[in-house]
Amino acid sequence: MSFKNKVVIVTGASSGIGAATAILFSKEGANVAMVGRNEQKLNNVAKQCAAVGNTPLVIRADVANDNDARRIVNDTLKTFGRLDVLVNNAGVVQYGTILDGKVLEAYDKIMAINLRAVVHITMLAAPHLVNSKGNIVNVSSVAAQMHVTPPFMSYCTSKAGLDHFTRGCALELAEKGVRVNAISPGPVETDIIENSGSTAEATAAAVQTPLGRVSQSEEIADLIIYVASDKSVGITGSVIVTDNGMMLKK
Ligand SMILES: NC(=O)c1ccc[n+]([C@@H]2O[C@H](COP(=O)([O-])OP(=O)(O)OC[C@H]3O[C@@H](n4cnc5c(N)ncnc54)[C@H](OP(=O)(O)O)[C@@H]3O)[C@@H](O)[C@H]2O)c1
Numbered sequence: 001m002s003f004k005n006k007v008v009i010v011t012g013a014s015s016g017i018g019a020a021t022a023i024l025f026s027k028e029g030a031n032v033a034m035v036g037r038n039e040q041k042l043n044n045v046a047k048q049c050a051a052v053g054n055t056p057l058v059i060r061a062d063v064a065n066d067n068d069a070r071r072i073v074n075d076t077l078k079t080f081g082r083l084d085v086l087v088n089n090a091g092v093v094q095y096g097t098i099l100d101g102k103v104l105e106a107y108d109k110i111m112a113i114n115l116r117a118v119v120h121i122t123m124l125a126a127p128h129l130v131n132s133k134g135n136i137v138n139v140s141s142v143a144a145q146m147h148v149t150p151p152f153m154s155y156c157t158s159k160a161g162l163d164h165f166t167r168g169c170a171l172e173l174a175e176k177g178v179r180v181n182a183i184s185p186g187p188v189e190t191d192i193i194e195n196s197g198s199t200a201e202a203t204a205a206a207v208q209t210p211l212g213r214v215s216q217s218e219e220i221a222d223l224i225i226y227v228a229s230d231k232s233v234g235i236t237g238s239v240i241v242t243d244n245g246m247m248l249k250k
Pocket of ligand 1: 041
């Protein structure tokens with residue numbers, strides 16, 4: 001699955017699934033634009049990319065900031081001259097329920113990063129993807145299709161919106177030869193809970209899967225790359241689940 005001469009933007013590439021995806025795309029020959037806010041973590045991942053492939057472009061940016069979003073696409077085009085794949089992966093968790101009074105704060109933050117930023121960056125990137133007949137992979141979650149625990153409700157809502165946005169984009173862009181898909185992992189061993197300033201206890205119930213395991217970021221990266229590759233020419237508008245059987249319990 002060579003991505004030689006292809007240009008890929010991976011948002012949220014400083015950690016977890018995005019980091020594994022940036023490294024794997026680099027290994028497959030792509031020029032990768034890595035996006036995140038934590039420069040030190042980005043640089044650490046960039047070194048791992050460079051060790052297996054091309055040196056990536058590091059873009060320190062907040063996807064929810066409109067100027068930063070424009071800079072992500074512009075800098076990628078300025079540096080590499082084209083865009084073939086957009087991986088909308090950056091995401092956060094924040095707890096909040098209706099009765100604890102924190103749902104609105106969580107909703108506003110999560111929707112800005114997990115959904116509005118995806119809509120914005122997709123809009124900015126789309127003309128370049130039309131030119132290259134490229135594709136988009138959105139990183140969703142099984143939380144879009146099942147509620148995990150009440151404090152996750154805004155996160156689940158954002159991912160449900162992301163799944164439907166994926167389908168809408170796929171429908172609009174199909175006639176231009178651009179594919180759009182979502183990958184929906186179940187629990188993956190990353191720092192997402194810690195990175196969101198929360199503790200792991202609230203998620204303990206979420207990691208009970210029929211296969212008795214949680215995924216590793218590299219497994220999700222493998223699937224992202226498969227869906228982004230020419231092997232998947234017929235796949236668009238799909239939400240592809242990789243959850244160790246978690247959805248069987250819904
Ligand atoms: N881990 C799981 O169990 C799981 C399951 C299903 C779906 N997912 C989804 O997978 C994606 C990646 O999550 P992960 O588990 O790999 O978590 P992670 O290790 O916390 O990575 C999240 C990434 O998003 C970036 N990010 C967050 N807010 C950002 C912002 N405003 N602007 C730019 N970058 C931002 C973070 O970078 P900086 O901190 O440097 O900004 C980091 O690189 C998310 O969309 C998540 O919802 C995760």
